[in-house]
Amino acid sequence: MSELADYDDLLTRYEPALGLEVHVELNTATKMFCGCANEFGGEPNTHTCPVCLGLPGSLPVINGKAVESAIRIGLALNCSIASWCRMARKNYFYPDMTKNFQTSQYDEPIAFDGYVDLDVDGETYRVEVERAHMEEDAGKATHVGGSGRITGADYSLIDYNRAGVPLIEIVTKPILGTGDKAPQVARAYVAHLRELVKALGVSDARMEQGSLRCDANISLAPIGADRLGTRTETKNVNSLRSVETAISYEMTRQAAILDDGGRIKQETRHFHEADGTTSPGRSKEEAEDYRYFAEPDLMPIAPSAEWVEELRATLPEPPAERRRRLQAAWGFSDIDFGAIVNSGALTLVEETVAAGATPAAARKWWVTELARRANEAGVEIDALDITPAQVAGVQALVDEGRVNDKLARQVIDGVLAGEGEPAEVVEKRGLAVVSDTGALSAAVDDVIAKNPDVAAKIRDGKVAAAGALIGQVMKAMRGQADAARVRELILEKLA
Ligand SMILES: Nc1ncnc2c1ncn2[C@@H]1O[C@H](COP(=O)(O)OP(=O)(O)OP(=O)(O)O)[C@@H](O)[C@H]1O
Ligand SMILES: [Mg+2]
Numbered sequence: 001m002s003e004l005a006d007y008d009d010l011l012t013r014y015e016p017a018l019g020l021e022v023h024v025e026l027n028t029a030t031k032m033f034c035g036c037a038n039e040f041g042g043e044p045n046t047h048t049c050p051v052c053l054g055l056p057g058s059l060p061v062i063n064g065k066a067v068e069s070a071i072r073i074g075l076a077l078n079c080s081i082a083s084w085c086r087m088a089r090k091n092y093f094y095p096d097m098t099k100n101f102q103t104s105q106y107d108e109p110i111a112f113d114g115y116v117d118l119d120v121d122g123e124t125y126r127v128e129v130e131r132a133h134m135e136e137d138a139g140k141a142t143h144v145g146g147s148g149r150i151t152g153a154d155y156s157l158i159d160y161n162r163a164g165v166p167l168i169e170i171v172t173k174p175i176l177g178t179g180d181k182a183p184q185v186a187r188a189y190v191a192h193l194r195e196l197v198k199a200l201g202v203s204d205a206r207m208e209q210g211s212l213r214c215d216a217n218i219s220l221a222p223i224g225a226d227r228l229g230t231r232t233e234t235k236n237v238n239s240l241r242s243v244e245t246a247i248s249y250e251m252t253r254q255a256a257i258l259d260d261g262g263r264i265k266q267e268t269r270h271f272h273e274a275d276g277t278t279s280p281g282r283s284k285e286e287a288e289d290y291r292y293f294a295e296p297d298l299m300p301i302a303p304s305a306e307w308v309e310e311l312r313a314t315l316p317e318p319p320a321e322r323r324r325r326l327q328a329a330w331g332f333s334d335i336d337f338g339a340i341v342n343s344g345a346l347t348l349v350e351e352t353v354a355a356g357a358t359p360a361a362a363r364k365w366w367v368t369e370l371a372r373r374a375n376e377a378g379v380e381i382d383a384l385d386i387t388p389a390q391v392a393g394v395q396a397l398v399d400e401g402r403v404n405d406k407l408a409r410q411v412i413d414g415v416l417a418g419e420g421e422p423a424e425v426v427e428k429r430g431l432a433v434v435s436d437t438g439a440l441s442a443a444v445d446d447v448i449a450k451n452p453d454v455a456a457k458i459r460d461g462k463v464a465a466a467g468a469l470i471g472q473v474m475k476a477m478r479g480q481a482d483a484a485r486v487r488e489l490i491l492e493k494l495a
């Protein structure tokens, strides 16, 4: 096959259709159909019981809190809520699901026909939500040895702690009309859902831990065609950046095949974080292959209109309104505010401001310093071991003149390393700025003695030359000198 088609060029021939399936793991105390703890991590196979292991004769009972969360998610997505619906069996065989079926919903979802409005590069895109349905997660299979692929592995290990964890799957209708913005719209949609479920308090939505996962469907059709092209489904894309990359990659790959007169195979694909490419997974079952049927062991779910209205009253401020309110209150430009949103630190900045920092200081620490560290560590920014109150504390030390920005970064290192509160880190690491004349004077004298020509210039009134000496004093004192005081001393001594 030829080189990948030129991306801009392909949009003169093809119209993309996007379809996004997002799975959200709920943060309920217990699993979907049993009383086992719903906790991430833990020794393998310690959060299991006959129900989530699918032992014969065990009977599931639905988790009321999960139903509540599903309804609240549905309402926040402007969906209608079913007044009566059932769970369904989705039959398949794979060792991550001992029952040989996943308890899910099919043609009777709890929430349906919603929409989300997204702002991307100054344009508004409406994404229609087909449904949000309830289901359970599967166990986690780890393939060991061999080539690492399923068939080549020496053996496989299975952890059922995740089996039966409550999931909400949110599925869009095919999204048309995004053109060259398809990858960005996909990313903005997933970012929106992540913010939404966090604001609802129903999930921690950590993509890197898999508590929010996206399957990205994309197809291309010749411009003007009256039906959609064949889609591929890139599975479990686990960061916002990857959602964008996976969609652009698939668009160019599919365009190259179509340009060569080839056909797209309907299949799932794996995304490779390292080089931003996808590779084939399995060829995709049609819905009829799953032999869906209504789950006979569970009662139908019939939320009353009163309950739904009670839940509607608990919805948080819609994310778009919240963003507008905070941007106005903080007075940031679109670019500065956008950087906060894109770094995933909006709530963190808000809490840091609430803890006493100015918006500019809160933004500076989260968007520059901490976003970089989260990126390096490969975690979401809110997974860093530092709280908004601690970040506000670091800034307070700067404002009091106890540390400068450079030392403040070392204070952050200490807090992240678990050395305690910012003030304790300053003590333990001896990071305080030295402004005591006695301590600074000797260092200043030393630098003046070593730089007689610079000193002479300053004596002649070329005060700007003091900068070079200040730099050397700072270096000698490992960045811990009070620069303003050093400057005063130099000028006094050379007056
Ligand atoms: N031709 C197409 N091009 C792009 N997207 C499509 C196309 N046809 C369907 N879609 C989208 O792909 C997604 C399909 O998700 P859905 O859950 O309905 O089915 P599935 O992927 O077959 O099932 P499963 O949940 O087992 O993965 C939806 O978002 C849908 O809008
Ligand atoms: Mg699906």
Ligand SMILES: [Mg+2]
Pocket: 021, 215, 233
């Ligand atoms: Mg799918």
